[in-house]
């Protein structure tokens with residue numbers, strides 16, 4: 001049995017800037033092919049590289065996200081993987097049955113109802129009528145289209161199209177799934193359901209590549225990220241690190257925050273007799289507004305009295321998102337040697353994302369230690385949360401009694 005795999009080895013794709021150039025070059029390439037000549041490898045007049053020398057390798061149970069600014073070449077790369085575009089150089093290899101959600105609505109028959117489309121698409125996927133009957137309720141519930149199931153899909157909104165297509169395409173195990181930004185047209189609740197389903201597919205061993213502009217979506221599902229600029233890979237690796245590079249590259253901090261003086265620099269690690277262990281390989285998991293408790297390990301060269309500990313939460317864009325507030329009564333006395341601290345956060349006021357948890361220790365106004373990554377934290381949005389922005393604030397809102405405001 002062969003495992004699913006998506007491989008691109010130094011693939012490139014060029015396009016013409018104008019229709020005139022495109023027609024001339026296509027005619028020449030066609031003529032050349034007739035006499036056994038390969039198309040020109042170099043750029044010709046009016047051509048540019050939409051994708052240049054990009055490689056990727058995605059195995060079973062892995063998800064790679066393609067990110068980058070508009071026009072960076074993400075969709076072109078995905079279409080080469082999906083064999084819609086032939087690479088001008090390099091090689092694409094896909095192992096396993098491939099499903100793609102690349103162009104919204106292309107997979108559905110507009111004149112047919114949602115129900116008819118479910119049966120049609122499932123038949124194309126090799127399901128019998130009986131198998132489709134068994135899956136129909138789940139597909140309809142996932143797409144939340146019960147009320148519109150017997151309407152022709154040409155009457156559906158973009159979001160309804162996307163919901164139905166995604167629900168059908170993912171209703172059974174998949175080897176290879178390629179997705180363009182189609183999730184973006186769905187509402188928040190649908191996007192969260194999609195992310196959960198993508199994580200399920202990963203657990204079942206699918207290989208996934210998806211294009212996204214949403215950091216939150218990428219962080220929830222991707223294991224790795226490829227950042228494209230002008231058709232070339234400029235960074236690859238852990239999503240949070242690659243997003244950090246992306247923001248740096250587009251000058252996000254400089255333009256939007258540094259100029260406002262709102263971006264404090266992240267301090268260097270230091271230890272004046274007190275040191276904290278670094279983050280474990282696996283990040284802590286939490287949800288917005290939920291309690292979180294974890295341990296920190298320290299080593300003190302001597303006894304320290306009245307130590308004030310402060311935790312800082314730095315997001316992947318390098319922003320200080322929140323700090324803790326510890327009452328003076330809870331300042332600590334740390335014995336000499338190694339020890340452990342128990343940290344309890346009754347309400348985690350952070351929205352979904354990945355954070356470095358830094359710990360700063362002072363005593364009587366004197367700095368004792370700063371550890372930039374004492375822990376790593378992954379805050380996962382659940383399908384019933386609707387948090388946004390950087391932080392989450394607990395609120396209790398009730399109707400006021402009639403009469404004058406107090």
Ligand SMILES: Nc1ncnc2c1ncn2[C@@H]1O[C@H](COP(=O)(O)OP(=O)(O)OP(=O)(O)O)[C@@H](O)[C@H]1O
Pocket residue numbers: 015016017050068069070071072073074075076077
């Ligand atoms: N068929 C085509 N003919 C000519 N140029 C094209 C064609 N398809 C894409 N391009 C160009 O190739 C470049 C890469 O486009 P692509 O759609 O891959 O970018 P993208 O990263 O997916 O952008 P976005 O985030 O806006 O979807 C762009 O300059 C685009 O105008």
